Amino acid sequence: MNVxxxxxxxxxxxxxxxxxxxxxxxxxxxxxxxxxLAILPKEHAFDFLLYCQRNQRACPVLEVTDPGSPVPNKLAxxxxxxxxCARYAVYxxxxxxxxxxxxxxxxxxxxxxxxxxxxxxxxxxxxAAGVPTHKDRWVLRTRxxxxxxxxxxxxxxxxxxxxxxxxxxxxxxxxxxxxxNHGAPIHIGDPAAIGADLAAPLFxxxxxxxxxxxxxxxxxxxxxxxxxxxxxxxxxxxxxxPAHSFITDLPASALMNP
Amino acid sequence: MNVxxxxxxxxxxxxxxxxxxxxxxxxxxxxxxxxxLAILPKEHAFDFLLYCQRNQRACPVLEVTDPGSPVPNKLAxxxxxxxxCARYAVYxxxxxxxxxxxxxxxxxxxxxxxxxxxxxxxxxxxxAAGVPTHKDRWVLRTRxxxxxxxxxxxxxxxxxxxxxxxxxxxxxxxxxxxxxNHGAPIHIGDPAAIGADLAAPLFxxxxxxxxxxxxxxxxxxxxxxxxxxxxxxxxxxxxxxPAHSFITDLPASALMNP
Numbered sequence: 378m379n380v381x382x383x384x385x386x387x388x389x390x391x392x393x394x395x396x397x398x399x400x401x402x403x404x405x406x407x408x409x410x411x412x413x414l415a416i417l418p419k420e421h422a423f424d425f426l427l428y429c430q431r432n433q434r435a436c437p438v439l440e441v442t443d444p445g446s447p448v449p450n451k452l453a454x455x456x457x458x459x460x461x462c463a464r465y466a467v468y469x470x471x472x473x474x475x476x477x478x479x480x481x482x483x484x485x486x487x488x489x490x491x492x493x494x495x496x497x498x499x500x501x502x503x504x505a506a507g508v509p510t511h512k513d514r515w516v517l518r519t520r521x522x523x524x525x526x527x528x529x530x531x532x533x534x535x536x537x538x539x540x541x542x543x544x545x546x547x548x549x550x551x552x553x554x555x556x557x558n559h560g561a562p563i564h565i566g567d568p569a570a571i572g573a574d575l576a577a578p579l580f581x582x583x584x585x586x587x588x589x590x591x592x593x594x595x596x597x598x599x600x601x602x603x604x605x606x607x608x609x610x611x612x613x614x615x616x617x618x619p620a621h622s623f624i625t626d627l628p629a630s631a632l633m634n635p
Numbered sequence: 636m637n638v639x640x641x642x643x644x645x646x647x648x649x650x651x652x653x654x655x656x657x658x659x660x661x662x663x664x665x666x667x668x669x670x671x672l673a674i675l676p677k678e679h680a681f682d683f684l685l686y687c688q689r690n691q692r693a694c695p696v697l698e699v700t701d702p703g704s705p706v707p708n709k710l711a712x713x714x715x716x717x718x719x720c721a722r723y724a725v726y727x728x729x730x731x732x733x734x735x736x737x738x739x740x741x742x743x744x745x746x747x748x749x750x751x752x753x754x755x756x757x758x759x760x761x762x763a764a765g766v767p768t769h770k771d772r773w774v775l776r777t778r779x780x781x782x783x784x785x786x787x788x789x790x791x792x793x794x795x796x797x798x799x800x801x802x803x804x805x806x807x808x809x810x811x812x813x814x815x816n817h818g819a820p821i822h823i824g825d826p827a828a829i830g831a832d833l834a835a836p837l838f839x840x841x842x843x844x845x846x847x848x849x850x851x852x853x854x855x856x857x858x859x860x861x862x863x864x865x866x867x868x869x870x871x872x873x874x875x876x877p878a879h880s881f882i883t884d885l886p887a888s889a890l891m892n893p
Binding site: 419422423426427430431438441451524526553554556557560634 | 677680681684685688689696698699701709782811812814815818892
């Protein structure tokens with residue numbers, strides 16, 4: 378492929394595939410949709426797709442591959458789902474058993490890959506509207522039950538941002554325009570009202586007390602389906618490692634509703 | 636149930652169940668979402684759900700029941716999918732073999748029901764915006780291929796409306812606010828550009844020539860998944876009979892994006 382004609386998303390995937398980019402995907406290939414991955418044997422694919430349909434705010438499915446195919450034809454036709462994430466988490470019996478930088482050796486003909494919209498994708502739209510996106514942001518468990526399907530179940534995982542009141546209003550308007558990418562907030566204000574667990578964010582230290590003049594705003598998070606897959610205790614499934622999302626060729630603006 | 640506390644949707648379903656309403660659902664229980672039904676054995680459910688995911692504009696899935704359950708818990712918890720459509724079409728080997736007013740005798744433990752948003756649901760929003768909805772409206776085959784999944788495939792079915800230019804602009808704006816219910820038009824103008832078959836609408840006589848000053852506007856239609864299921868030549872599936880949709884308790888406004 379002629380490098381000068383490559384999309385930035387293609388260039389970054391090639392760097393990851395070659396092992397030259399090994400960190401998180403945050404900030405990479407700005408403006409392109411990033412996806413969370415769930416890779417499951419076909420026998421569980423109906424229940425998982427149904428779980429996503431029933432919990433669409435948290436689990437916006439952007440593409441599902443045919444069984445055995447490592448190529449997301451719609452979102453990244455030159456991509457390879459076995460090599461193009463910088464880091465994969467391999468689960469056995471519901472437990473994260475090992476991380477890998479390449480899952481080619483684990484690939485099977487019955488694996489179906491779900492590409493699920495990541496909140497990272499709308500950072501650009503928020504930033505353009507003057508809403509800070511890289512700080513004061515946490516991923517939290519809540520006590521909002523999701524609707525189960527087959528073995529998949531669990532409470533909703535949310536992204537919480539600390540915003541000023543006017544930023545909260547702007548952020549609500551901006552994200553409402555992305556109905557296929559988590560959409561508008563699911564809650565605003567008191568974290569206790571949805572049972573958000575401030576003591577144990579999924580990543581990093583506990584959340585400090587909310588400063589005066591700050592409004593916590595909560596969005597459904599694409600980690601929810603991964604959590605549901607953990608809860609299902611499947612013998613085998615693979616996910617992207619947190620914050621190591623798959624970069625697609627889809628411009629983030631393509632998901633924006635007018 | 637105390638009749639005075641019934642929703643209009645519940646009252647109409649009860650009338651249908653009792654055989655006192657036998658005609659089409661058009662105009663019934665105004666303001667409540669109506670759904671097209673596809674009832675399939677579980678062995679085909681993953682491929683069908685995947686077909687709908689891949690062709691979301693035409694196939695907005697609003698609920699999928701658990702196998703064997705005749706109750707759509709989310710959309711109509713007091714409903715019964717075996718009795719509450721006025722007319723069902725029973726397909727065998729891809730052919731509409733018989734119509735029934737009740738499918739209780741055909742029910743099986745492995746049947747999964749898909750409730751798919753019908754364009755009928757947004758008539759109210761269009762009418763409120765001054766766009767006529769009950770006349771100069773056709774359902775047509777096109778030559779726009781849908782994305783296949785397993786055995787499900789075929790060209791997109793569309794709803795064409797004849798509108799004035801200003802109505803076309805208003806209708807585009809209004810329907811864009813319903814991203815989970817066919818959304819904005821998929822085409823505007825020359826029917827030949829999408830291969831729309833004006834000679835043979837799915838219902839009624841051929842479409843007359845387009846009058847001067849009229850803009851044909853086309854929306855993806857919920858008959859598309861039914862057509863794909865016919866093309867799959869499944870040994871057995873059941874659909875609502877055309878225009879005899881299932882009436883849910885969901886207010887149409889609940890599907891509106893801000």
